[in-house]
Amino acid sequence: MSEKKNNQVSRRQFLNYTLTGVGGFMGAAVVAPMVGMAVDPLLQADGSDDFEYVMDVDEITTEPQRKTFYIDQQDGWYDTEAERAAWIYRDENGDILALSPICTHLGCVVDWETGDHDNEFFCPCHYGRYDKNGVNIPGTPPEGPLHAYEYRIEDGRLYLGRANPREGA
Amino acid sequence: MLQKLYDWVDERLDITPIWRDIADHEVPEHVNPAHHFSAFVYCFGGLTFFVTVIQVLSGMFLTMYYVPDIENAWHSVQYLQSQVAHGQIVRGMHHWGASVVIVMIFLHTLRVFFQGAYKKPRELNWIVGVLLFFVMFGLGFTGYLLPWDNKAFFATQVGLEIAESVPVIGTDIKTLLAGDPDIVGAQTLTRFFAIHVFFLPAALFGLMALHFIMIRRQGISGPL
Secondary structure (H helix, E strand, O other): OOOOEOOEOOHHHHHHHHHHHHHHHHHHHHHHHHHHHHOHHHHOOOOOOOOEEEEEHHHOOOOOEEEEEEEEEEEOOEEEEEEEEEEEEEOOOOOEEEEOOEOOOOOOEOEEOOOOOOOOEEEOOOOEEEOOOOOEOOOOOOOOOOOEEEEEEEOOEEEEEEEEOOOOO | OHHHHHHHHHHHHOOHHHHHHHHOOOOOHHHOOOOOHHHHHHHHHHHHHHHHHHHHHHHHHHOOOOOOOOOOHHHHHHHHHHOOOOHHHHHHHHHHHHHHHHHHHHHHHHHHHHOOOOOOOOHHHHHHHHHHHHHHHHHHHHHHHOOOOHHHHHHHHHHHHHHHOOOOOHHHHHHHHHOOOOOOOHHHHHHHHHHHHHHHHHHHHHHHHHHHHHHHHHOOOOOO
């Protein structure tokens, strides 16, 4: 296509390079803000760090109780109160544990002692199982323990924050 | 590298004649601004196309955030305008481009008109061009409602009343456009959105294809 004479850039090559360069620059200038807009969700900060009141501490037993609470959720232009659930109890050391019911396999919802799964959390989607501490039982689909909510106690009232992953089996 | 890739594809599909047909064509001296500066008047058609491409691209990205619903439309525009990265720029491109494209298409029409370039054998291309003009106006009219603010609402109210002033079928036209004989509301917004985003662009692309095929087939009209 191009005639090379003594390694010099031919007139046609020069024009090709210039046009491609200028055209590419102009195209990029047009497209860049649009791509920026499309990837905006990646740039947004994570959810809120607020703590919400869930239950009184003296109601907490060694048996997991399912409690729901509401967090303020900003979904783009749509502000809403989103429901969250937690399994709350004291473990054998007497420490408070508030577990997220979201299965760490693929995000279904686990239940406590459902069917014949005594003393276990069970996920019906793919038969994921967790022991009472929310640690996944090896050989079942989940690859990590149930997430635990951050909590805070003020005046005998339990407040929950965000749920974080834990180390486990 | 690129050359090798091109050769690989070309060897199998023989694509060179295809893009030669599209890209390789004579630019007569009288339309080349390097020869006669006044030939810049021939740019307006291309500029119309360029702005149209920007409109299509920016519009595609705007629909990632926009919802055509009376409860949420304004809030989604507010959100994409003030919270989304570069949202203000992209909406600005679409907003200003909508006006610029009308200006460009008008200048292009003036050039063709005053040069008499619409005369035989190019009458059909003139007709397609006028249809393109109407489609562009339709895009402007329907797009204006979408932010669902007061200006948009009352502009549409007025536009619909104008449509209603057509003899005999005016009321039916208005109902057909607004989706309701009396209300400018939820159904109007979804209709205008569908027309703006699907129906008119489809018509636009078809007509543009015809426009370009015809100009390539007939060539640019001769010098004055």
